[in-house]
Amino acid sequence: MKTITSLLCAVLGLLSWAILAGPITAVAAESSSVLVFGGTGRLGSEVVKALLDDGHAVTVFARPSSARKRLEGLPVSFVVGDVLDADQVAQRVAEAAPDVIVDALGRGDAPVSFYADSGRNIAQAASAAGVRQLILHGSVGAGDSAAAYPSGRFSRMQKLFEAKTAGENAVRESGVPFTIIRHMRLLSHGTGPSDGLELVADETVGGTVSRVDLGAVTVQCVMQERCFNQILHARSDR
Numbered sequence: 001m002k003t004i005t006s007l008l009c010a011v012l013g014l015l016s017w018a019i020l021a022g023p024i025t026a027v028a029a030e031s032s033s034v035l036v037f038g039g040t041g042r043l044g045s046e047v048v049k050a051l052l053d054d055g056h057a058v059t060v061f062a063r064p065s066s067a068r069k070r071l072e073g074l075p076v077s078f079v080v081g082d083v084l085d086a087d088q089v090a091q092r093v094a095e096a097a098p099d100v101i102v103d104a105l106g107r108g109d110a111p112v113s114f115y116a117d118s119g120r121n122i123a124q125a126a127s128a129a130g131v132r133q134l135i136l137h138g139s140v141g142a143g144d145s146a147a148a149y150p151s152g153r154f155s156r157m158q159k160l161f162e163a164k165t166a167g168e169n170a171v172r173e174s175g176v177p178f179t180i181i182r183h184m185r186l187l188s189h190g191t192g193p194s195d196g197l198e199l200v201a202d203e204t205v206g207g208t209v210s211r212v213d214l215g216a217v218t219v220q221c222v223m224q225e226r227c228f229n230q231i232l233h234a235r236s237d238r
């Protein structure tokens with residue numbers, strides 16, 4: 001029985017890899033309401049724009065002090081709070097009642113524990129509010145992907161990866177269907193989905209991807225069952 005189960009898991013793993021690999025093409029998904037943490041930031045604002053282009057209703061969780069310049073003129077709603085305050089996160093998520101949450105946060109000057117604490121607060125709030133999907137942007141190096149990160153630089157990043165792993169684990173254990181999208185080297189430039197852009201269920205894959213490309217792959221996973229409970233790596237080079 002155990003052998004049959006292992007075989008089935010292996011086949012399903014290969015299938016999901018095959019479905020997600022290759023050029024990213026537009027998939028018409030139903031419109032969802034999406035709450036984006038970090039939506040005022042460099043990655044988050046690209047995620048917001050891609051969601052709006054795909055017809056989703058977007059709310060951004062921002063601090064009172066967050067600069068909203070990147071979202072100027074865009075039809076987004078805001079809820080205000082600090083992600084490190086668990087009560088505020090729970091209240092704002094309950095008020096926004098989104099179908100989907102996307103976590104595109106960056107810690108800025110905060111200690112690396114930011115990723116463990118923010119991941120836990122968002123996961124708890126998503127679970128309590130009955131959110132249907134939680135998408136977390138993570139880093140290659142976290143979880144079981146250490147071998148994909150350049151070994152010469154790993155020890156310098158280890159504490160960060162440990163905190164990101166703790167944030168991932170909170171999301172994975174939340175009971176909410178999750179999608180973790182990891183990247184390794186992040187580019188600021190890029191104007192549209194790159195030809196070689198791919199999202200693979202393979203934790204040995206590293207590479208380079210732009211923030212615009214990460215916006216595109218995020219949208220490809222919104223309320224898509226093939227992305228549920230998956231850890232995916234994005235890259236656009238080879």
Ligand SMILES: NC(=O)c1ccc[n+]([C@@H]2O[C@H](COP(=O)([O-])OP(=O)(O)OC[C@H]3O[C@@H](n4cnc5c(N)ncnc54)[C@H](OP(=O)(O)O)[C@@H]3O)[C@@H](O)[C@H]2O)c1
Pocket residue numbers: 037038039040041042043044061062063065066067081082083084104105106107108137138139183184185186187
């Ligand atoms: N591998 C690479 O090459 C590379 C390079 C850079 C970044 N990254 C990763 O990519 C991800 C995104 O980075 P980014 O550079 O695009 O981020 P970013 O531009 O710094 O944006 C970070 C976002 O998080 C928000 N935020 C920070 N602390 C918050 C808090 N306490 N409460 C609520 N919101 C808060 C910021 O809001 P405020 O405006 O209020 O600060 C902002 O919207 C991060 O996970 C980072 O580790 C990877």
